[in-house]
Amino acid sequence: MSQSLGKAIRILGRLGDGPATLDELASALGVHKTTVLRLLRTLAEEHFVFRDRGHRYHLGARVHELSSRGLDQREVRGIAGPHLAEFNREHGHTTHLSELVGTQVVYIDKLESHDHVRMASRIGLRAPVHSTAAGKVLVAELPAGELNDLLGVLTFAPATPNTITDSDAFRAELAQVRVQGWGQDREENEPSVNCIAAPVRDASGRAVAAVSVSVTNIVLSGERLLELIPSLLAVSERISRECGWRAITDSSRGRPA
Template identity: 50%
Template structure:
């Protein structure tokens, strides 16, 4: 690697840690200020660096464009894959990755349970918005007005005796999901399946996906499934971190 390129990259790395003055950059690179000025001017011209009115240096708008492009090129499915595989290995249970698109919640990925009894689900198939944990965690992040519109248009098919069957109850639960940071499906879609879910957030803090664990009740009871919440939420936070999310006030929530 050329010396100039190495120094320019070091400047970007240092600015990624926080704003710097010319003197600070020169000291950290171990070079004269004129060398830093030459490099910074080139980076400024290409919008990799921005100089404020106090002559402090910050990352420029081109770095934002590249970070978004890098994530878009990988895609949430690729970003989440190693984390989902790890969760599947450690728990032995079915793991799903789902997203909210075009008014539907669909599974993007699935890791099968290692148990003899497995949950039937299919990648790409839409999930009931009122009866699955992963849908609840995705809907809970929508603006209030949009949540209400979604809740008002649902048919509320009753799948089990525990299925939510009206908009008011669903909206109340979605508000609770948003507060607690996870969602549950206590045999609401299938009588023998309990699910928990947590949200994946991007750099802006928006929920872009949900991760869920689905377990037949003959394998684990409801309380045993909920005991897996800390591991599920850690996985969701790890995926969120790889999507550029860095929470300021501790863990953010999720559902499945």
């Protein structure tokens, strides 16, 4: 990769965290302002960045356009879309589709709730695996070696007083997720927000995405949210089947193994 291209990519990455001035970008990259300004001018010409009246740079329309196209090209997102829309129409709560990227989950689709309460989440936003229902679902069935590697680098930073901050406690939580086939977070990632999630599987049975439902306590209590688990499992299974997965019924438990 050329040095200029690498610096341009780093500029875009920094702006993904929020607007920044020329001085802030130069400091972040550790290069002279004239070099950063030259790259910014090229990026601005192609609409990858723009500068506001306060002389702060932002991600431009071209980035958002490519992001939208990239999301549309994700096969699981396209397959899940109609099912998520139907689920959202029926229940009316914020619905997400997420995937695992490194040690975080990334929201690749979102359907807003039908009430006036809006979640802070957005498509493209990343969230920790240890404090989210989707994260727990996506890492619960990782091979032992991959799970150990992941847990070895997690910082278990507390997002709320309810966040799991201990590796052993998180392992116990994942064991429960594997047994029951779904995960939850109880105000662990955001205060007053509860969430449940279920895996979307590919033909190999691997969890490639997670469908989740998030509600605030003022809309629905955590206990009432659990009543949606059968519907959540049903929609995640429908999506999984279209992704090529075929369940093997465990007759002793009366549900897919």
